[in-house]
Amino acid sequence: MKVLLEVSARHVHLSIADFKRLFKADAELTVKRELSQTGQFLSNDKLDIISSKSNLSGVSILGPLRRETQVEISVTDSLKLGIEVPIRESGDLDGTPGCKLATQHGQINIKHGLIVPKRHVHLSLDSARKNGFENGQILSVKVNSNGRSLFFFDTVARVHKDFMDAIHIDTDEANAAGVKGGIFCEVEAI
């Protein structure tokens, strides 16, 4: 099946407690732009990710607030920070490294939560059923581009009734394929 490819830049999801530590007590996340997945949004707020070696400034915070803080960066970002960061699915944070997060209002040290997001395909129940795909199944994505076409193996299917069909890769992966997103790519069982 053909699915829309979207490229995720580095971003942060914050817990309510961490949000309160980083912003004024009465602050709330405000919506800059709705994202493709229902209820998810790019907020107007940003923060800095700080390591002992370097930092990434002006990183977008995505909403809504979550149970746990999660920082999603690329491998290139992890090299800049000098932190070895594992490739993980969203929410799988056991044993991941931490970092410092800072805004002009405050800063916190998170003990864990840094991940390089594993590339994935969001699928509605209907699309998954029609194509015989199951949640957690490993799929491949064929990207046709001008000079850097490739297959992304190891792409995990995430099936949920609230999902819109979308392939999510990060900026390193998009650069490797020579694409910027907004194109449709063939998703296949391996």
Ligand SMILES: [Zn+2]
């Ligand atoms: Zn996603």
